[in-house]
Amino acid sequence: GQSLEQPSEVTAVEGAIVQINCTYQTSGFYGLSWYQQHDGGAPTFLSYNALDGLEETGRFSSFLSRSDSYGYLLLQELQMKDSASYFCAVRDLRGYQKVTFGTGTKLQVIP
Amino acid sequence: GAVVSQHPSWVICKSGTSVKIECRSLDFQATTMFWYRQFPKQSLMLMATSNEGSKATYEQGVEKDKFLINHASLTLSTLTVTSAHPEDSSFYICSATNRGGISGGLYNEQFFGPGTRLTVL
Numbered sequence: 001g002q003s004l005e006q007p008s009e010v011t012a013v014e015g016a017i018v019q020i021n022c023t024y025q026t027s028g029f030y031g032l033s034w035y036q037q038h039d040g041g042a043p044t045f046l047s048y049n050a051l052d053g054l055e056e057t058g059r060f061s062s063f064l065s066r067s068d069s070y071g072y073l074l075l076q077e078l079q080m081k082d083s084a085s086y087f088c089a090v091r092d093l094r095g096y097q098k099v100t101f102g103t104g105t106k107l108q109v110i111p
Numbered sequence: 112g113a114v115v116s117q118h119p120s121w122v123i124c125k126s127g128t129s130v131k132i133e134c135r136s137l138d139f140q141a142t143t144m145f146w147y148r149q150f151p152k153q154s155l156m157l158m159a160t161s162n163e164g165s166k167a168t169y170e171q172g173v174e175k176d177k178f179l180i181n182h183a184s185l186t187l188s189t190l191t192v193t194s195a196h197p198e199d200s201s202f203y204i205c206s207a208t209n210r211g212g213i214s215g216g217l218y219n220e221q222f223f224g225p226g227t228r229l230t231v232l
Contacts, residue, residue, distance in 0.1 A: 042204055042223040043155065087154060098145060099206075099221055101155045 002026045004088055004102030011108045012078055020073045020105045022088035030091040032064050032071045033099065038084045046073070046086075075107075083109045114138055115207050117224035124195055125232055132190045132227045134205030140185035141207035145221065146178075149202040161188045195231045203227045 004024040012018040022032065031050040035043035049055055049064035049071060061074040075082055088102040114137040124130050134144055143162050147155040159180050161167040167180035179191040188207075192199055206221040 042225045104154045
């Protein structure tokens with residue numbers, strides 16, 4: 001099976017940098033994704049790492065270390081609109097590539 | 112591109128009734144659709160994986176006779192919550208993917224619908 005752990009809540013100041021960690025245990029790892037979800041909304045895809053290293057997309061970066069079963073999402077130049085829940089997710093290599101979501105981290109950006 | 116819609120966006124029903132939720136991929140053919148349920152302040156929990164023209168694969172603990180899934184075409188999957196009870200009240204979200212890759216490559220990103228909030232009285 002799959003299990004992913006994240007901190008439940010993080011608070012950061014507008015303009016700052018925040019890192020959201022994710023540790024996972026999987027039986028078939030195909031890649032680590034990150035999703036953002038605002039209250040009442042659907043998840044939106046942020047990034048994907050299949051290989052070790054850092055992937056940068058604008059203000060957001062995502063890192064993966066497969067040997068450590070660990071990844072993180074880095075948000076720079078935080079804006080108030082970044083207040084949301086963030087989920088890491090692993091994709092199953094088998095079958096229909098189902099995605100298992102982490103426990104989620106609620107980020108609150110304060111002025 | 113890659114838009115997924117859900118209908119209805121919210122529904123309130125009486126206990127014991129059945130509710131059907133539709134998930135449509137609007138501009139691509141979805142070979143696989145996934146149904147998730149999310150309770151307040153919790154993560155998304157996969158309920159079932161649906162492939163066009165075949166029976167859905169349900170996750171452990173999900174009653175297939177209660178949550179009926181039909182994936183009749185490459186652009187439509189439906190979830191019917193039968194004999195709904197208050198504990199079924201939740202946010203139901205579908206996602207769709209194209210095994211061939213919408214933008215090419217090996218990674219088949221999932222595109223999520225806006226969700227359906229079900230309240231059972």
